[in-house]
Amino acid sequence: MKITAKQYAESLYxxxxxxxxxxxxxxxxxxxxxxxxNNDIAKAEDVVVEFEKIxxxxxxxxxxxxxxxxxxxxxxVKLLNSHIVELSSAKKVIxxxxxxxxxxxxxxxxxEDKILDGSLRMRLSELKSEMVK
Amino acid sequence: MxxxxxxxxxxxxxxxxxxxxxxxxxxxxxxxxxxxxxxxISGLSDVMMSEMxxxxxxxxxxxxxxxxxxxxxxxxKSEIRHGVALNLEEDSVGAIILGDCSSIKEGDxxxxxxxxxxxxxxxxxxxxxxxxxxxxxxxxxxxxxxKFYPIEKIAPGVIARExxxxxxxxxxxxxxxxxxxxxxxxxxxxGDRQIGKTAIAIxxxxxxxxxxxxxxxVAIGQKESKIANIAAKLEEHGAMEYTTIVLAGASDPASLAxxxxxxxCAMAEYFLDKGEDVLIxxxxxxxxxxxxxxxxxxxxxxxxxxxxxxDVFYLHSRLLERxxxxxxxxxxxxxxxxxxxxxxxxxxxxxxxxxVISITDGQIYLEPDLFYQGNRPAVNAGLSVSRVGxxxxxxxxKKVAGKMRLDAAQYRELAAFAQFGSDLDEETKNKxxxxxxxxxxxxxxxxxxxxxxxxxLIFFAITSGLLDNISxxxxxxxxxxxxxxxxxxxxxxxxxxxxxxxLSEKLxxxxxxxxxxxxxxxxxxx
Numbered sequence: 001m002k003i004t005a006k007q008y009a010e011s012l013y014x015x016x017x018x019x020x021x022x023x024x025x026x027x028x029x030x031x032x033x034x035x036x037x038n039n040d041i042a043k044a045e046d047v048v049v050e051f052e053k054i055x056x057x058x059x060x061x062x063x064x065x066x067x068x069x070x071x072x073x074x075x076x077v078k079l080l081n082s083h084i085v086e087l088s089s090a091k092k093v094i095x096x097x098x099x100x101x102x103x104x105x106x107x108x109x110x111x112e113d114k115i116l117d118g119s120l121r122m123r124l125s126e127l128k129s130e131m132v133k
Numbered sequence: 134m135x136x137x138x139x140x141x142x143x144x145x146x147x148x149x150x151x152x153x154x155x156x157x158x159x160x161x162x163x164x165x166x167x168x169x170x171x172x173x174i175s176g177l178s179d180v181m182m183s184e185m186x187x188x189x190x191x192x193x194x195x196x197x198x199x200x201x202x203x204x205x206x207x208x209x210k211s212e213i214r215h216g217v218a219l220n221l222e223e224d225s226v227g228a229i230i231l232g233d234c235s236s237i238k239e240g241d242x243x244x245x246x247x248x249x250x251x252x253x254x255x256x257x258x259x260x261x262x263x264x265x266x267x268x269x270x271x272x273x274x275x276x277x278x279x280k281f282y283p284i285e286k287i288a289p290g291v292i293a294r295e296x297x298x299x300x301x302x303x304x305x306x307x308x309x310x311x312x313x314x315x316x317x318x319x320x321x322x323x324g325d326r327q328i329g330k331t332a333i334a335i336x337x338x339x340x341x342x343x344x345x346x347x348x349x350x351v352a353i354g355q356k357e358s359k360i361a362n363i364a365a366k367l368e369e370h371g372a373m374e375y376t377t378i379v380l381a382g383a384s385d386p387a388s389l390a391x392x393x394x395x396x397x398c399a400m401a402e403y404f405l406d407k408g409e410d411v412l413i414x415x416x417x418x419x420x421x422x423x424x425x426x427x428x429x430x431x432x433x434x435x436x437x438x439x440x441x442x443x444d445v446f447y448l449h450s451r452l453l454e455r456x457x458x459x460x461x462x463x464x465x466x467x468x469x470x471x472x473x474x475x476x477x478x479x480x481x482x483x484x485x486x487x488x489v490i491s492i493t494d495g496q497i498y499l500e501p502d503l504f505y506q507g508n509r510p511a512v513n514a515g516l517s518v519s520r521v522g523x524x525x526x527x528x529x530x531k532k533v534a535g536k537m538r539l540d541a542a543q544y545r546e547l548a549a550f551a552q553f554g555s556d557l558d559e560e561t562k563n564k565x566x567x568x569x570x571x572x573x574x575x576x577x578x579x580x581x582x583x584x585x586x587x588x589x590l591i592f593f594a595i596t597s598g599l600l601d602n603i604s605x606x607x608x609x610x611x612x613x614x615x616x617x618x619x620x621x622x623x624x625x626x627x628x629x630x631x632x633x634x635x636l637s638e639k640l641x642x643x644x645x646x647x648x649x650x651x652x653x654x655x656x657x658x659x
Contacts, residue, residue, distance in 0.1 A: 110161075112178075113175075113176030113177055113178055114158050115158070115160075116156055116159075130152055
């Protein structure tokens with residue numbers, strides 16, 4: 001039977017839970033020897049991706065992206081961080097910053113499959129459609 | 134001058150001041166795979182089944198280069214595309230794209246609109262040719278709809294329904310006499326290609342003039358040239374005044390062909406809710422099944438018999454179940470459906486034909502042999518049935534044409550049998566002679582519908598034996614002449630049949646006299 005990358009990642013996660021560092025090393029060694037045995041070493045990269053997903057879900061970590069027209073100062077980033085934590089009920093947020101001049105001002109926050117568009121461009125286009133009415 | 138300027142600025146300021154902005158959380162997905170009109174989307178965790186999706190390309194703004202070059206039309210590629218979520222999987226959503234999908238790229242943003250797919254409906258649709266999304270295709274300008282109706286709707290239940298009681302006059306003698314259709318019925322038209330299936334449906338639409346009926350013709354995967362012809366013919370006969378054509382052409386993607394009959398039905402339901410009667414033609418459902426098969430296979434749903442998906446029965450049953458005859462408490466509207474199925478080489482026992490036969494309340498079976506013998510419409514009397522329509526037939530018609538289907542079917546068998554021997558008993562000979570004339574009467578040209586009263590008159594003439602001494606070849610001329618004669622000399626009789634719908638003995642006497650009077654005016658020997 002074929003074992004999918006997701007199944008590998010799930011079992012790996014179970015295996016490393018509640019172990020200390022030296023034990024984890026052994027588990028990973030064993031895991032890779034199983035991959036080699038099953039001739040599945042090509043799946044290693046996918047397994048890492050899947051593992052990261054599972055890890056993030058289990059540990060309550062989410063990845064978020066903040067897009068702004070200019071670089072944000074530290075205070076704003078902190079505020080954004082706590083705002084996202086509040087919205088998503090996650091424990092920890094890894095915020096990725098991006099600069100996009102096209103949004104003119106404000107910020108666009110993306111996390112999981114949600115989007116909060118607080119950009120000036122969006123506001124202007126909404127104003128436009130409101131005025132056209 | 135400056136005063137007006139200030140005034141405008143002041144007004145704008147006021148408008149802007151009233152504008153409130155709030156940041157709303159939206160669910161977005163990303164296109165991970167696109168092709169063949171199907172998109173796989175990641176994210177969109179709270180999307181509903183058959184919810185509308187909006188595709189917008191987000192890369193476009195980053196690539197745009199404002200300087201240099203001639204001024205372009207505003208964002209030629211940023212046209213918004215809509216889709217429908219059909220497959221909700223564990224970590225992705227399978228969606229069909231309504232329209233051209235060439236402008237959608239991998240990584241594009243997808244937003245859900247929180248609305249089940251709906252189409253514009255309303256009185257402004259009448260007389261128009263539209264696509265399944267309600268966009269005008271006839272170049273007569275944009276359609277402003279009254280309302281939007283969801284394309285999928287649960288059919289009315291038992292409480293709201295009533296048995297079929299009013300007739301739909303198709304104006305085709307063979308059908309009105311032998312296979313009567315009632316308002317709210319679903320009558321299948323089935324036969325091979327090029328045999329006159331669409332012709333029957335179009336004649337039925339043309340004959341609805343003045344019968345208080347809205348008509349919707351849904352063309353699924355049809356050639357656009359054919360639809361142009363049909364639209365022109367309907368226009369010519371003044372039928373576009375109450376008809377809408379919903380067209381998913383042969384070159385349109387399968388997604389449009391798939392939603393076309395549901396969209397047409399939604400448009401019909403608007404009139405139903407207003408208590409009106411609607412006739413809807415689905416031309417044809419075999420192409421609809423093929424379009425759905427294409428979509429299902431591309432969405433990787435498991436195929437079953439003939440590679441159709443497992444729910445192909447439900448596909449048609451839920452559509453045709455929406456035809457109904459509502460009772461008084463629910464507005465007493467009705468939707469009569471004429472679905473069309475094209476068979477391959479007369480094979481009615483294939484998968485889709487048997488499915489649809491079992492869903493509908495009867496079928497009109499068209500036979501190639503009859504067609505090539507010149508019996509047009511080529512209705513096979515033996516295999517065609519109407520399971521509920523006889524209850525809706527007007528009494529006069531029932532009286533004169535009640536046994537006609539049996540007679541016509543028996544004649545065909547007898548005729549085949551009589552080819553072997555020449556010495557037949559008197560009774561059989563009479564039956565054969567009567568049958569020959571009956572077949573002649575059922576021959577009818579396209580676009581030449583006959584009113585119910587005229588039908589009653591000619592059927593009365595044949596069943597009472599008044600045509601027995603007219604040669605078979607002359608029957609058609611005789612009928613034509615009789616109709617003309619009746620128009621001039623027997624208008625009161627026709628009017629009474631139309632008004633009362635019943636035949637009294639006195640009326641029968643008058644009809645007999647009319648036919649005999651006409652016979653005396655012509656030279657029978659000629």
